[in-house]
Amino acid sequence: MFVNAKEMLKKAAKERYAVAQININNLEWTKAALTTAQEMNSPLILGVTGGAAKYMGGFSTVAAMAAAMDKSLKITVPVAIHLDHGSYDECLACIDAGFTSIMFDGSHFPFEENVAKTKEMIALARKNNMTLEAEVGAIGGEEDGVIGAGDVADPAECKTIADLGVDFLAAGIGNIHGVYPDNWAGLNFDVLKQVADLTGGLPLVLHGGTGIPIEMIQKAISLGVAKINVNTECQLAFAAATRKYIEAGSDQKGKGFDPRKLLAPGADAIKAVCKEKFELFGSAGKA
């Protein structure tokens, strides 16, 4: 069931669990995430970066494919399709394309400009019954060409952005996209707590979900994180399973070259990651 992310994240913040944003790259990814959410009775957010949308043929293609699949597979759990780290123009494109939720990432702008543009986007999102995520303090690392410095957000700035009326807020707390380096300092829980105190129950978003230790995930959820984004982990799992299939020579046996066979182990591996995340984040059974 296609919806915006308002109710699912309000419920998650209130009951102290997190909804997974699983970033998608193609049809197999979308199907794996949707069917696992349905099997586990979990709400789901499908994340789409500008780069992934370009790869799949544009925002309209992705939105139409996901919506049609949601319907054909008779998915009854709530599913939002959400633009990840959108620029101003990408947000406008997703409003047109039929997304149900957008992230406007103005974290790299001077703060006043982030405020002004976020405000504009909130009004547009409201008008179109969409939810809006904003960001303060750039998430580190690189994701589909979006490069962030890994800042730690200023809690006062988070409050200013939250007070504009955003539906959920991503605050940089030392998290980064991609695999964490060995010398990573961990999440800054002092800042997370200050942000949570100042924004009074607003669902907070943790980007860079790949590779964060379980105890840190649980602590972040206990402090108000209600959405956790996962991208790289599914990519690594897909690649490893596909590699294994090919290295075993399975593509050269019988009709093993058929894409429905060749891509099946990778899709199953994505399903396994989704299942693990729904359980770890506590969203299983909460649809």
Ligand code: 13P
């Ligand atoms: P990872 O790729 O580190 O899981 O991060 C995903 C993310 O934050 C998407 O915005």
